[in-house]
Amino acid sequence: MSETEMEYVYAVGLGDLALDGTAPVTGVDGGTVRTVGGGRGLTALVSAVPADRFADEHLAPQLEDLERLEAIARAHHAVVDAAFATATVLPMRLATVYRDPARVAAMLDEQHPYFEELLRTLDGHVELGLKVYAEPKAAAPAGEPEAAGASPGRAYLQRRRAERRRAQDT
Structure with missing residues (x-):
């Protein structure tokens, strides 16, 4: 050295x-x-x-x-x-x-x-890695139905909330 x-x-x-x-x-x-x-x-x-x-x-x-x-x-x-x-x-x-x-x-x-x-x-243990891939729309249920007669703005917010919930559930 x-x-x-x-x-x-x-x-x-x-x-x-x-x-x-x-x-x-x-x-x-x-x-x-x-x-x-x-x-x-x-x-x-x-x-x-x-x-x-x-x-x-x-x-x-x-x-x-x-x-x-x-x-x-x-x-x-x-x-x-x-x-x-x-x-x-x-x-x-x-x-x-x-x-x-x-x-x-x-x-x-x-x-x-x-x-x-x-x-x-x-000592005596092994490290493993695992990746999971999921398609949120295919794996999650449809979510809440839109309220009948909801305004377009309210319907939009309900759809967004349902999408977030699906992604989170997935």
Whole structure:
């Protein structure tokens, strides 16, 4: 690690973390993923990234460039996904960087109680996502009938109220 490089942190886990060896996984900008341990049993997955691209003043423009952001996000996700295949891990926020491995180890020690509690809570659980799509008009009943002899304005408001209720019910 040199002064021209920083540590990009992907995830934190308990004990020795190892990536799923079935397929090679590289980090952001093709960096080699390795571990940094804390003194209290936590380990972080990291890779070296250039300081001239990831220091605070240089990072914001990269995150505004959608192609660059996509490349960083995909690499970040690939490392986290590979780690998750073998252990319970806490993904770190995108573009979490530290100046050197000693600062990563210090962060692990400082955050140990918080990280350990979360990791123990998540161990043995799986996160799932679900999306449901519904067509409000097809899924909801017709609603209230219009009052007989209602003025056009009142009839309009009744229809709008019924539409809102259908959407809410759906």
